[in-house]
Amino acid sequence: MKxxxxxxxxxxxxxxxxxxxxxxxxxxxxxxxxxxxxxxxxYAFYGITPHHPLNLxxxxxxxxxxxxxxxxxxxxxxxxxSDIRGDELKQKADVFKYQGYEIPVDEDEEIxxxxxxxxxxxxxxxxxDPETLEKFFIRDTIAxxxxxxxxxxxxxxxxxxxxxxxxTTIRDSRVGTFSYIQAGEVSHLDIExxxxxxxxxxxxxxxxxxxxxxxxNYIYFTAGSSxxxxxxxxxxxxxxxxxxxxxxxxxxxxxxxPNSASLDRFAVIKPKTHISDxxxxxxxxxxxxxxxxxxxxxxEQSYIINSRLEGNDITxxxxxxxxxxxxxxxxxxxxxxxxxxxxxxxxIGKESVIMPxxxxxxxxxxxxxxxxxxxxxxxxxxxxxxxxxxLKEFSKIDTRFSKGNMVFEGNGAEFVTAFKERIxxxxxxxxxxxxxxxxxxxxxxxxxxxFNTIQPYPQGEKEGLYPTIIIRP
Amino acid sequence: MKxxxxxxxxxxxxxxxxxxxxxxxxxxxxxxxxxxxxxxxxYAFYGITPHHPLNLxxxxxxxxxxxxxxxxxxxxxxxxxSDIRGDELKQKADVFKYQGYEIPVDEDEEIxxxxxxxxxxxxxxxxxDPETLEKFFIRDTIAxxxxxxxxxxxxxxxxxxxxxxxxTTIRDSRVGTFSYIQAGEVSHLDIExxxxxxxxxxxxxxxxxxxxxxxxNYIYFTAGSSxxxxxxxxxxxxxxxxxxxxxxxxxxxxxxxPNSASLDRFAVIKPKTHISDxxxxxxxxxxxxxxxxxxxxxxEQSYIINSRLEGNDITxxxxxxxxxxxxxxxxxxxxxxxxxxxxxxxxIGKESVIMPxxxxxxxxxxxxxxxxxxxxxxxxxxxxxxxxxxLKEFSKIDTRFSKGNMVFEGNGAEFVTAFKERIxxxxxxxxxxxxxxxxxxxxxxxxxxxFNTIQPYPQGEKEGLYPTIIIRP
Numbered sequence: 001m002k003x004x005x006x007x008x009x010x011x012x013x014x015x016x017x018x019x020x021x022x023x024x025x026x027x028x029x030x031x032x033x034x035x036x037x038x039x040x041x042x043y044a045f046y047g048i049t050p051h052h053p054l055n056l057x058x059x060x061x062x063x064x065x066x067x068x069x070x071x072x073x074x075x076x077x078x079x080x081x082s083d084i085r086g087d088e089l090k091q092k093a094d095v096f097k098y099q100g101y102e103i104p105v106d107e108d109e110e111i112x113x114x115x116x117x118x119x120x121x122x123x124x125x126x127x128x129d130p131e132t133l134e135k136f137f138i139r140d141t142i143a144x145x146x147x148x149x150x151x152x153x154x155x156x157x158x159x160x161x162x163x164x165x166x167x168t169t170i171r172d173s174r175v176g177t178f179s180y181i182q183a184g185e186v187s188h189l190d191i192e193x194x195x196x197x198x199x200x201x202x203x204x205x206x207x208x209x210x211x212x213x214x215x216x217n218y219i220y221f222t223a224g225s226s227x228x229x230x231x232x233x234x235x236x237x238x239x240x241x242x243x244x245x246x247x248x249x250x251x252x253x254x255x256x257x258p259n260s261a262s263l264d265r266f267a268v269i270k271p272k273t274h275i276s277d278x279x280x281x282x283x284x285x286x287x288x289x290x291x292x293x294x295x296x297x298x299x300e301q302s303y304i305i306n307s308r309l310e311g312n313d314i315t316x317x318x319x320x321x322x323x324x325x326x327x328x329x330x331x332x333x334x335x336x337x338x339x340x341x342x343x344x345x346x347x348i349g350k351e352s353v354i355m356p357x358x359x360x361x362x363x364x365x366x367x368x369x370x371x372x373x374x375x376x377x378x379x380x381x382x383x384x385x386x387x388x389x390x391l392k393e394f395s396k397i398d399t400r401f402s403k404g405n406m407v408f409e410g411n412g413a414e415f416v417t418a419f420k421e422r423i424x425x426x427x428x429x430x431x432x433x434x435x436x437x438x439x440x441x442x443x444x445x446x447x448x449x450x451f452n453t454i455q456p457y458p459q460g461e462k463e464g465l466y467p468t469i470i471i472r473p
Numbered sequence: 474m475k476x477x478x479x480x481x482x483x484x485x486x487x488x489x490x491x492x493x494x495x496x497x498x499x500x501x502x503x504x505x506x507x508x509x510x511x512x513x514x515x516y517a518f519y520g521i522t523p524h525h526p527l528n529l530x531x532x533x534x535x536x537x538x539x540x541x542x543x544x545x546x547x548x549x550x551x552x553x554x555s556d557i558r559g560d561e562l563k564q565k566a567d568v569f570k571y572q573g574y575e576i577p578v579d580e581d582e583e584i585x586x587x588x589x590x591x592x593x594x595x596x597x598x599x600x601x602d603p604e605t606l607e608k609f610f611i612r613d614t615i616a617x618x619x620x621x622x623x624x625x626x627x628x629x630x631x632x633x634x635x636x637x638x639x640x641t642t643i644r645d646s647r648v649g650t651f652s653y654i655q656a657g658e659v660s661h662l663d664i665e666x667x668x669x670x671x672x673x674x675x676x677x678x679x680x681x682x683x684x685x686x687x688x689x690n691y692i693y694f695t696a697g698s699s700x701x702x703x704x705x706x707x708x709x710x711x712x713x714x715x716x717x718x719x720x721x722x723x724x725x726x727x728x729x730x731p732n733s734a735s736l737d738r739f740a741v742i743k744p745k746t747h748i749s750d751x752x753x754x755x756x757x758x759x760x761x762x763x764x765x766x767x768x769x770x771x772x773e774q775s776y777i778i779n780s781r782l783e784g785n786d787i788t789x790x791x792x793x794x795x796x797x798x799x800x801x802x803x804x805x806x807x808x809x810x811x812x813x814x815x816x817x818x819x820x821i822g823k824e825s826v827i828m829p830x831x832x833x834x835x836x837x838x839x840x841x842x843x844x845x846x847x848x849x850x851x852x853x854x855x856x857x858x859x860x861x862x863x864l865k866e867f868s869k870i871d872t873r874f875s876k877g878n879m880v881f882e883g884n885g886a887e888f889v890t891a892f893k894e895r896i897x898x899x900x901x902x903x904x905x906x907x908x909x910x911x912x913x914x915x916x917x918x919x920x921x922x923x924f925n926t927i928q929p930y931p932q933g934e935k936e937g938l939y940p941t942i943i944i945r946p
Binding site: 041043048049050054246247248249250448449450451452453454455456457458459460461462467468469470471472473 | 514516521522523527719720721722723921922923924925926927928929930931932933934935940941942943944945946
């Protein structure tokens with residue numbers, strides 16, 4: 001066990017050095033959170049398919065509960081229940097387009113994670129940084145519970161629980177609890193908890209801040225104890241259902257899955273779930289009495305309970321949808337928490353965009369009109385009024401707009417277009433537009449994956465660490 | 474799938490070249506036995522502990538259902554349900570004693586398996602060949618169902634179902650169905666089915682031949698179909714019990730296991746089984762209403778059903794003990810099939826030695842006196858009379874002795890001493906003599922093993938083959 005403890009100490013020290021100008025010590029935040037005994041008990045796993053170039057190399061790491069696909073390299077890292085999804089890695093000879101440049105990719109892209117500690121974190125690429133096309137790295141970084149690192153190099157940073165860095169190169173920064181940033185390159189920043197920040201330099205800037213006291217009911221994190229609140233309770237309450245999924249090697253799907261759809265074998269499917277054509281259900285998704293229309297998806301760590309999604313709906317990583325009815329083409333962003341009640345359901349009209357990190361938690365029925373942009377914290381009609389705008393109206397903004405805790409600067413139409421393009425891209429890569437021949441995506445290609453489960457040394461100095469493991473084609 | 478088929482063709486071709494002087498074509502024997510679909514469905518696994526030097530390297534192989542411990546290397550092999558147990562590999566700086574020589578071991582011993590095809594075969598080392606101390610190899614070899622390769626380099630050979638080569642360097646040879654050879658170095662030999670041959674050059678020579686027609690009821694193998702008979706039925710009937718064991722990742726033991734004993738997590742334990750101190754129960758053992766006294770063991774693929782073993786009894790690989798009562802210090806050799814009946818039990822007196830590949834299958838109660846050597850095929854008192862002798866009497870043989878189908882030449886006392894020394898060595902390595910402090914063996918050291926399960930490519934040209942996997946400390 002000693003080497004595992006030394007490894008944690010070294011990672012903490014390195015992150016502290018990176019964050020020294022914030023005078024920030026991550027030690028008290030991290031120390032009591034490490035379930036060393038769990039890290040020995042868990043098994044990690046990685047997937048193998050003929051479609052993903054392999055170059056997995058794990059050296060002196062702990063990989064508790066990982067999930068890798070595609071080329072990879074991990075060195076002296078602690079990855080506790082992490083998902084590292086390399087299924088959109090750029091391949092040699094691909095051409096990357098960036099602001100008019102067309103950059104050929106030299107070699108198969110690699111994920112590299114060095115001296116990092118990721119607690120129940122999801123890392124998903126589509127690496128966007130034109131400077132490091134062939135390498136997707138997360139060096140000297142600590143990410144807390146249910147953080148998302150999406151398409152993002154991250155270096156020397158600290159990410160709080162349920163925080164997300166999205167398509168962002170982040171360096172020597174701290175991202176507070178439940179903050180979402182999608183802001184291009186970010187260095188030496190200290191992002192307060194409950195910040196939602198979407199920026200395209202010189203084009204637009206969207207900024208929302210959660211009322212902290214109300215947010216604390218949902219997620220609260222302070223030094224010396226684990227994260228607390230409704231989000232944590234919600235996830236913990238459903239943990240047991242995953243135990244069976246992870247404890248059985250060959251699991252027969254409990255629901256009918258069309259040929260054009262895919263259901264990951266590490267997802268939990270409870271009764272009365274319906275899966276239509278072109279649906280993608282990813283690893284660690286949780287579905288209970290969920291009706292998914294054609295082309296809808298449930299991404300990693302998302303929960304869909306007693307709800308109906310008409311089709312081409314996106315449930316992004318970590319999003320939760322409970323007692324709700326979604327029209328077609330609704331986008332629900334990262335870590336959203338949308339909760340209706342059995343007698344007071346939540347309805348979301350077609351083509352609406354629920355911004356990442358939006359909380360809708362109602363006691364009375366609530367209906368969101370079609371084609372609306374929604375953000376922030378909403379518990380009733382009044383909150384909805386100050387936290388939403390139709391996309392049509394939003395497109396008319398040309399300099400500055402403010403509503404409730406939200407401030408927008410720049411071109412509204414560009415903002416709406418960027419969102420729509422991204423939504424289209426997500427549906428496309430996930431296979432929502434598959435027509436039986438062309439437009440294949442994850443839903444069609446991720447149907448057959450071999451999973452290798454691996455365990456660390458069971459005792460001795462190296463307890464909890466893995467031997468060096470190298471996988472090549 | 475194509476590469477897997479090509480691989481089999483190449484292995485068959487190489488073995489045929491090695492066996493060309495016997496004009497022996499293994500192709501029709503092997504062709505219909507390959508469950509290609511199973512070889513994609515199975516997962517392989519290997520164990521990791523701090524005690525076993527690791528250097529596992531699998532390249533372009535199929536490893537269906539393997540089990541490795543310790544340094545290893547497999548290249549272009551098909552290992553269908555194999556157990557390759559490297560837990561007695563010599564380590565660097567060990568000294569190997571051989572006929573007065575004391576040879577220091579240069580580096581950690583390696584198992585190497587190249588261009589081989591092993592069907593449900595168990596490979597267990599303690600490599601004895603003084604010429605290749607650091608390498609334990611099985612090159613260009615095909616071994617059929619439930620063959621044992623024990624402590625043995627094997628090169629260019631074909632091993633029939635339930636055959637065993639024990640502490641034997643075998644080259645370009647064929648070993649028939651249910652034959653057992655422990656005969657030092659053997660080259661270019663064609664061993665008939667049902668041969669039991671134990672030789673120490675210039676010291677003794679034990680030879681028994683099964684009456685073939687009676688043996689055929691138990692195990693029969695011919696080109697174009699799978700092996701048949703009572704042995705196969707017996708094993709197939711109990712296959713289902715193993716499915717759960719292999720399909721669950723974390724399995725809680727269903728029986729109390731003393732601190733000084735070990736129960737492998739891939740063994741099947743049915744109700745009313747009792748495990749005493751210093752007991753070792755190995756991978757793929759099957760115990761049902763079995764009472765194991767202090768220091769008794771149940772080795773890989775052994776079955777103990779409705780039976781009682783008083784203590785320090787050895788149940789060697791593949792041995793089956795049904796409705797029987799064994800006194801202390803009874804040795805039951807490889808692939809023995811000992812079957813009493815519920816109302817007509819088999820009793821074996823203390824310190825008796827049941828030779829490897831002995832069949833005792835009775836309808837009326839039978840009692841084997843203490844301190845007897847037993848061999849061959851026994852179904853009643855009359856058979857027992859012609860297939861046994863007290864060890865005391867056996868020790869008196871000084872030139873030649875013959876009884877029934879058995880012929881012995883040489884020194885009986887040396888033969889008995891060799892057996893007793895080996896039995897003592899087996900108990901010692903298995904931890905039967907552990908006293909709470911010293912004399913640790915497998916029973917004490919194999920309690921904590923991490924198992925990594927790995928799967929082959931799920932589709933495409935390489936379906937059924939594994940990527941290159943390299944594991945180092």
